[in-house]
Amino acid sequence: MSGDEINPAAVAQAVEDVQGDDRWMSQHTRFVQECKDAEPEVLFIGDSMVQLMQQYEIWRELFSPLHALNFGIGGDTTCNVLWRLQNGELDNIRPKVTVVWVGTNNHEHSAEQVAGGILAIAQLLTSRLPKTKVVVLGLLARGDGPNPLREKNAAVNGFLRSWLPRLGQAQFLDVGVGFVHSDGTISTRDMFDFLHLTAAGYRAIAKPLSDLLLQILDETPEEKRASLV
Amino acid sequence: MHHIANASLTDKVMSSGDSNPAATPTPCVDIQGDGRWMSLHNHFVSNSKDKEPDVLFVGDSLVQLLHQFEVWRELFSPLHALNFGVGGDETQHVLWRLSNGELAHISPKVVVLWVGTHNHGHTAEQICGGIMAIVQLIKDKLPKAYTLVLGVLPRGKMPNPLRERNAQVNKLVKEAVSSLPHASLLNVDPGFVHSDGSISHQDLYDFLHLTPQGYQAVCQPLHAHLKGLLEKQAEN
Numbered sequence: 411m412s413g414d415e416i417n418p419a420a421v422a423q424a425v426e427d428v429q430g431d432d433r434w435m436s437q438h439t440r441f442v443q444e445c446k447d448a449e450p451e452v453l454f455i456g457d458s459m460v461q462l463m464q465q466y467e468i469w470r471e472l473f474s475p476l477h478a479l480n481f482g483i484g485g486d487t488t489c490n491v492l493w494r495l496q497n498g499e500l501d502n503i504r505p506k507v508t509v510v511w512v513g514t515n516n517h518e519h520s521a522e523q524v525a526g527g528i529l530a531i532a533q534l535l536t537s538r539l540p541k542t543k544v545v546v547l548g549l550l551a552r553g554d555g556p557n558p559l560r561e562k563n564a565a566v567n568g569f570l571r572s573w574l575p576r577l578g579q580a581q582f583l584d585v586g587v588g589f590v591h592s593d594g595t596i597s598t599r600d601m602f603d604f605l606h607l608t609a610a611g612y613r614a615i616a617k618p619l620s621d622l623l624l625q626i627l628d629e630t631p632e633e634k635r636a637s638l639v
Numbered sequence: 640m641h642h643i644a645n646a647s648l649t650d651k652v653m654s655s656g657d658s659n660p661a662a663t664p665t666p667c668v669d670i671q672g673d674g675r676w677m678s679l680h681n682h683f684v685s686n687s688k689d690k691e692p693d694v695l696f697v698g699d700s701l702v703q704l705l706h707q708f709e710v711w712r713e714l715f716s717p718l719h720a721l722n723f724g725v726g727g728d729e730t731q732h733v734l735w736r737l738s739n740g741e742l743a744h745i746s747p748k749v750v751v752l753w754v755g756t757h758n759h760g761h762t763a764e765q766i767c768g769g770i771m772a773i774v775q776l777i778k779d780k781l782p783k784a785y786t787l788v789l790g791v792l793p794r795g796k797m798p799n800p801l802r803e804r805n806a807q808v809n810k811l812v813k814e815a816v817s818s819l820p821h822a823s824l825l826n827v828d829p830g831f832v833h834s835d836g837s838i839s840h841q842d843l844y845d846f847l848h849l850t851p852q853g854y855q856a857v858c859q860p861l862h863a864h865l866k867g868l869l870e871k872q873a874e875n
Contacts, residue, residue: 429759429801430759430795430799430800430801431794431796431799431800431846432795432796432797433795433796433845433846433847436796436797437845437846461845464844465708465844465851466707467709484845517670517672552675553674553675554675554678554682557672558672559672559673598682602703602706602707603675603679603703603726604673604678605673605675606726608707609707
């Protein structure tokens with residue numbers, strides 16, 4: 411982003427309680443409390459794509475064993491994630507890897523702005539947690555057939571592919587391969603509402619993700635004693 | 640006597656589309672840009688063409704998400720159930736979907752209806768009217784079907800106006816169906832609200848949607864009740 415324009419997708423913003431049961435703040439408060447008790451090696455943060463993953467078996471199989479925390483909130487935009495990270499959800503924890511998956515709900519923003527918002531999140535993470543590696547997951551295609559949101563999400567991914575490597579500790583992982591069939595459709599077997607993943611859909615993305623996490627965790631030095639050769 | 644006369648007038652007003660937005664069939668307008676609501680509706684209509692379900696679940700995200708977990712395969716697939724849940728749907732959206740093809744090709748014996756919690760901006764009376772409009776529509780289209788309305792669950796971590804609204808909806812619906820032979824209300828809340836007024840994220844992971852554990856607690860009694868209903872329908 412050039413010049414002095416502020417990117418609205420990079421402005422931290424809490425979700426206002428318009429419905430009347432204050433659920434967003436309740437979830438945020440619970441996550442802040444979890445930071446006091448837990449010592450996660452991996453932190454997942456983002457929107458419903460992150461949140462829903464924890465409800466499926468795959469979470470217990472592949473990510474609980476990695477001591478992962480899940481701070482996903484359905485509906486969140488990059489602005490909401492930024493606010494949460496600035497307001498307690500990084501306190502007292504030192505995850506070795508942070509997985510960021512957010513952006514598909516940023517309906518008011520352009521692809522470039524959304525990518526800028528995600529970049530701002532990655533920058534915040536690396537400045538608050540200098541030793542953490544950041545893995546940014548690409549936005550998935552959505553909708554039954556080709557539509558403007560698929561193009562937008564693909565454009566976001568394009569920006570991220572070129573911008574993220576400039577942050578030494580951040581990398582981009584495309585987990586969306588294979589969801590769009592040759593006829594341009596997405597199956598409800600993978601995304602039950604053409605947006606959110608089924609158990610099968612999560613299984614498909616979890617494998618490459620967990621492989622990458624294991625690799626990073628493996629490479630990340632513990633407090634190593636000098637080896638006596 | 641006077642009270643009963645007033646109550647039925649209100650019921651008529653509230654379940655007619657003229658003055659109750661919650662009872663006026665309304666499709667969801669695609670504001671996001673990927674047409675998913677209509678895609679799902681079309682998918683349900685075409686999906687129903689070669690199926691012969693005994694049970695149809697219809698409603699909002701509480702219904703939709705149920706389809707994604709093991710509990711569906713354990714308890715409801717064996718009953719030959721179809722799932723027409725759409726996240727975010729309010730009563731008027733379900734009314735539109737059922738009026739526009741989702742009941743055209745099937746004759747389930749029981750329709751399980753679970754909707755109302757997302758009707759923001761509507762009063763409990765309006766939401767009840769919306770639910771009763773759906774009950775009436777099902778009766779019109781499927782004269783032999785039984786409609787089981789599930790009570791709307793409490794929500795939010797602590798006591799709040801939406802819990803009161805949902806409880807009032809359940810109370811009003813229960814009264815409204817009490818005189819109907821083809822419908823009833825089942826309270827499926829196993830006691831999610833603890834003595835301190837809180838709801839646990841282990842049951843409702845975002846204080847609205849059910850975890851697999853939450854679904855088990857809701858669905859075991861629901862399943863038993865459904866089996867009883869199906870047996871009774873078979874006898875008729």
